[in-house]
Amino acid sequence: xxxxxxxxxxxxxxxxxxxxxxxxxxxxxxxxxxxxxxxxxxxxxxxxxxxxxxxxxxxxxxxxxxxxxxxxxxxxxxxxxxxxxxxxxxxxxxxxxxxxxxxxxxxxxxxxxxxxxxxxxxxxxxxxxxxxxxxxxxxxxxx
Amino acid sequence: xxxxxxxxxxxxxxxxxxxxxxxxxxxxxxxxxxxxxxxxxxxxxxxxxxxxxxxxxxxxxxxxxxxxxxxxxxxxxxxxxxxxxxxxxxxxxxxxxxxxxxxxxxxxxxxxxxxxxxxxxxxxxxxxxxxxxxxxxxxxxxxxxxxxxxxxxxxxxxxxxxxxxxxxxxxxxxxxxxxxxxxxxxxxxxxxxxxxxxx
Numbered sequence: 001x002x003x004x005x006x007x008x009x010x011x012x013x014x015x016x017x018x019x020x021x022x023x024x025x026x027x028x029x030x031x032x033x034x035x036x037x038x039x040x041x042x043x044x045x046x047x048x049x050x051x052x053x054x055x056x057x058x059x060x061x062x063x064x065x066x067x068x069x070x071x072x073x074x075x076x077x078x079x080x081x082x083x084x085x086x087x088x089x090x091x092x093x094x095x096x097x098x099x100x101x102x103x104x105x106x107x108x109x110x111x112x113x114x115x116x117x118x119x120x121x122x123x124x125x126x127x128x129x130x131x132x133x134x135x136x137x138x139x140x141x142x143x
Numbered sequence: 144x145x146x147x148x149x150x151x152x153x154x155x156x157x158x159x160x161x162x163x164x165x166x167x168x169x170x171x172x173x174x175x176x177x178x179x180x181x182x183x184x185x186x187x188x189x190x191x192x193x194x195x196x197x198x199x200x201x202x203x204x205x206x207x208x209x210x211x212x213x214x215x216x217x218x219x220x221x222x223x224x225x226x227x228x229x230x231x232x233x234x235x236x237x238x239x240x241x242x243x244x245x246x247x248x249x250x251x252x253x254x255x256x257x258x259x260x261x262x263x264x265x266x267x268x269x270x271x272x273x274x275x276x277x278x279x280x281x282x283x284x285x286x287x288x289x290x291x292x293x294x295x296x297x298x299x300x301x302x303x304x305x306x307x308x309x310x311x312x313x314x315x316x317x318x319x320x321x322x323x324x325x326x327x328x329x330x331x332x333x334x335x336x337x338x339x340x341x342x
Contacts (some may be wrong), residue, residue, distance in 0.1 A: 025296055050246075050252075077274070078261030087323060098182075107330075115319070
């Protein structure tokens with residue numbers, strides 16, 4: 001693909017030859033691509049980094065689900081990724097950047113409320129565990 | 144989406160969520176439907192976009208080299224016949240050898256060399272120093288051939304703290320991800336299906 005896209009994908013899904021497509025006639029390999037935006041819920045951005053960025057220096061931006069974000073931050077820090085849209089929060093930030101609030105910004109209200117609830121539950125759970133341990137020590141138990 | 148599509152999707156969503164009340168036939172039906180559809184879809188896409196245009200069509204034009212990958216693919220299926228299962232090793236060896244040849248240099252550069260260079264070059268700022276200390280401390284934690292005592296033990300303990308921060312951040316992002324999925328489903332059920340929510 002780095003040398004000639006047409007050798008790997010000679011036609012699109014519907015059988016049209018690549019050269020007859022508006023984009024296909026202008027883009028022959030990675031050198032013709034200014035930016036790749038990988039919208040992914042799997043490891044696809046890793047493949048883009050390994051095969052397109054590392055070998056051909058193509059700029060990659062990844063729109064990720066939140067669970068993937070911490071695995072991709074090192075690539076962002078090392079400039080192997082040009083940018084990251086980090087889950088729902090990233091989607092909301094992008095909407096704010098465009099001054100076009102939508103589903104992402106709307107979802108962040110619920111997201112923030114649930115995060116606050118989870119934080120309260122974590123604190124409550126730890127307080128309860130601490131009290132249990134304290135009462136056990138106070139009762140003379142050592143197990 | 145039509146009303147029929149929306150209702151079918153909503154009922155399947157509810158069937159999946161019914162697992163919260165325990166395993167049940169509705170959940171099993173939705174689960175099996177998902178697996179079956181995924182396999183069927185993948186099979187059709189592979190046949191239509193790979194096997195047909197890249198193997199069958201060239202063969203009809205007399206391009207016999209395209210028979211080679213087709214035969215190698217068929218050899219893998221021989222694993223299903225215990226007597227001839229050994230033949231599948233030829234294809235697997237080619238897949239593993241070719242895959243390793245393509246992947247190892249790319250992975251080595253992207254995941255090791257470029258990351259090492261970025262870590263070393265980042266020491267011009269405080270954040271860069273913290274990353275460097277974190278990397279070195281975490282690496283010492285994974286050296287199990289040396290006792291974690293003294294300075295080495297302190298470094299390993301610092302590495303453990305760095306990993307705890309990473310796991311905490313990953314857990315928080317995982318929660319965010321799962322909640323986002325729930326929000327999406329609730330928006331669909333209460334908006335698209337029931338019409339209670341308006342966008």
